[in-house]
Amino acid sequence: MADPTKEESTAAQETAAAQDPTAQQNAQILALLHSLFGESTFSDVSEPYGLLTVTTKREHIHGIVAGLQQDETLKFHFLTTMCGINYPENLNQELGMIYHLHSLVHNVRLRIKIFFPVADPVVPTLSDIYAAANWMEREAYDFYGVIFTGHPNLRRILNVDDMDYFPMRKQYPVEDGTREDKTDLFFGR
Amino acid sequence: MHYAPSTEHQAPIQMAVNDALAGTHKITEEAREQQGGQLVPTLNDFSQELTTLNLGPTHPATHGIFQNILQMDGERIISGVPTIGYIHRAFEKIAERRPFYQITPLTDRMNYCSSPINNMGWHMTVEKLLGVTVPKRAQYIRVIMMELARIADHLICNSILGVDTGAFTGFLYVFQEREKIYEIYEEVCGSRLTTNMGRVGGMERDLTPVAIDKLRTWLKEFPTVMKEFEAMFNRNRIFMDRVVNVGPITAEKALNYGFTGPNLRAAGVDYDVRVMNPYSSYEDFEFDIPVGTNGDTYDRFMVRNEEIWQSLRIINQALDRLPDGPFHADAPHYYLPTKEAVYKNMEALIYHFKIIMGEIDAPVGEVYHSVEGGNGELGFYLVSDGGRTPYRLHFRRPCFIYYQAYSEMVVGTSLSDAIVILSSMNVIAGELDA
Structure with a gap:
């Protein structure tokens, strides 16, 4: 990786880490993540508001979450929440899943993101690792149509069973498209 | 035949129940093979004499709209299949179209037993995104209101648990006090149940002398009632027989199921967002986190009772040390100006207009903020793309996550225990379904 910009940003991160305890902790976790799962597994590392955020590929997500649960150093034992997200403009990365893990022992949180094409929304289930993932995944399926392979009971959970679309996708706006009084012509939005 | 209802048996039984509901009253060959050739009891298997019981969706004992299709062998529950979503209102979708201040009323309607906590949690999430620092006085007022809400929430849960075990009196005793909490809310923000309290940046108005007066009176009177309530239940033999060792859950299992709040603490894990991520x-305040040992209904009840006392401690400390100063942040872009200022001051008029029309852009970013809600870690995951509304807003609703364990917890118990477990878990339909 002879990318000068990347080196610069790592150096900048290191100086920031020296000053801020949260950043220091996050840098340690990131180093551990890299040593456990390999550096190439993660991309787009950032720390919005002090919460370490990494992006990975869907092939790795099950292994990472299982590994983090078993890891004796990090002890990410707790799946706080997960949710889907939809970016229609990102070609072949339209859908995403965002996982929040929490290490109750060290009181650190970790956010893991994966993105995948809307045409092939298949993600391995985490319900074999965390019982809590069962309904969270059903919710993500219900809202975004993400298919979780290996899920024991992947049915809609909040919406009616015979709904034939996935309502949280951005292609379904909230307001009725035929209404003129709600358009924001005057405010340029 | 003796059933050993365990997790590996559950899935085929659930399938069998689903098939039965769909009208196919047959045991499939696959299901039989999964059971190691054993017969799977289904609805029409008269040799097993199983009954299907539809508990809910509108059953007075479930205190909300949830359905559980229970398969019962006499009084004993073999399996339960929960159906939720009866009051789903698509809050996450609606929130993508609303300016930030218009999302507060949506949060009211999640855990409607402790709305102020939801409101403040949401305000704090937006403040974190905007980088607004709230003055100490506003923070203390928020703490007071949130702890009042926690007391109201726990009072409802514990007293309803009493009602479900046949003790109606305690419920009436503490509901009078809950009414007084609502009067304090009314004095602070004008409404009672769905409070819409506070603003992004602080409180909408300062604590009035009347509010402080009401609060002080209530703080003096409430402990007597609470002691009476505890005297009625804590060592009551009839009550204890109904709740001790009913619906226990181990700490490992509770963590695996994503339990938070009093339910997790009853299982012995001292995780409290107020302490872990203040x-x-x-x-600034001194308080203890009560924990249980068994994670059974009695522990959940006792943990909630003790938390009420701890909340009182916090309120007393916050009220005694209430700092002087402004009750909202100096953030004119985000904090709605007063009506007088709008009439007299040009800038205030502009900001009023811009905020009300939702013309204030938020910075790009993503924030996860969690507060200790009435029944667990209430999280807000906000993704902002820089527009007037969130790009994505996800609520981590504690009920939704831990209610999954219910169908496992009721297996092997009796119907009356199932009702007691449900009330002691404090599942609020509004929060469950969002």
């Missing part, structure tokens, strides 16, 4: 100056 927000709104919780680090």
Whole structure:
């Protein structure tokens, strides 16, 4: 990786880490993540508001979450929440899943993101690792149509069973498209 | 035949129940093979004499709209299949179209037993995104209101648990006090149940002398009632027989199921967001986190009772040390100006207009903020793309996550125990379904 910009940003991160305890902790976790799962597994590392955020590929997500649960150093034992997200403009990365893990022992949180094409929304289930993932995944399926392979009971959970679309996708706006009084012509939005 | 209802048996039984509901009253060959050739009991298997019981969706004992299709062998529950979503209102979708201040009323309607906590949690999330620092006085007022809400929430849960075990009196005793809490809310923000309290940046108005007066009177009177309530239940033999060792859950299992709040603490894990990730100056106060040992209904009840006392401690400390100063942040872009200022001051008029029309852009970013809600870690995951509304807003609703364990917890218990477990878990339909 002879990318000068990347080196610069790592150096900048290191100086920031020296000053801020949260950043220091996050840098340690990131180093551990890299040593456990390999550096190439993660991309787009950032720390919005002090919460370490990494992006990975869907092939790795099950292994990472299982590994983090078993890891004796990090002890990410707790799946706080997960949710889907939809970016229609990102070609072949339209859908995403965002996982929040929490290490109750060290009181650190970790956010893991994966993105995948809307045409092939298949993600391995985490319900074999965390019982809590069962309904969270059903919710993500219900809202975004993400298919979780290996899920024991992947049915809609909040919406009616015979709904034939996935309502949280951005292609379904909230307001009725035929209404003129709600358009924001005057405010340029 | 003796059933050993365990997790590996559950899935085929659930399938069998689903098939039965769909009208196919047959045991499939696959299901039989999964059971190691054993017969799977289904609805029409008269040799087993199983009954299907539809508990809910509108059953007075479930205190909300949830359905559980229970398969019962006499009084004993073999399996339960929960159906939720009866009051789903698509809050996450609606929130993508609303300016930030218009999302507060949506949060009211999640855990409607402790709306102020939801409101403040949402305000704090937006403040974190905007980088607004709230003055100490506003933080203390928030703490007071949030702890009042926690007391109201726990009072409802514990007293309803009493009602479900046949003790109606305690419920009436403490509901009078809950009414007084609502009067304090009314004095602070004008409404009672769905409070819409506070603003992004602080409180909408300062605590009035009347509010402080009401609060002080209530703080004096409430402990007597609470002691009476505890005297009625804590060592009551009839009550204890109904709740001790009913619906226990181990700490490992509770963590695996994503339990938070009093339910997790009853299982012996001292995880409390107020202590682990202090927000709104919780680090200034001294209080204890009660934990249980068994994670059974009795522990959940006792943990909630003790938390009420701890909340009282926090309120007393916050009220005694209430700092002087402004009750909202100096953030004119985000904090709605007063009506007088709008009439007299040009800038205030502009900001009023811009905020009300939702013309204030938020910075790009993503924030996860969590508060200790009435029944667990209430999280807000906000993704902002820089527009007037969130790009994505996800609520981590504690009920939704831990209610999954219910169908496992009721297996092997009796119907009356199932009702007691449900009330002691404090599942609020509004929060469950969002």
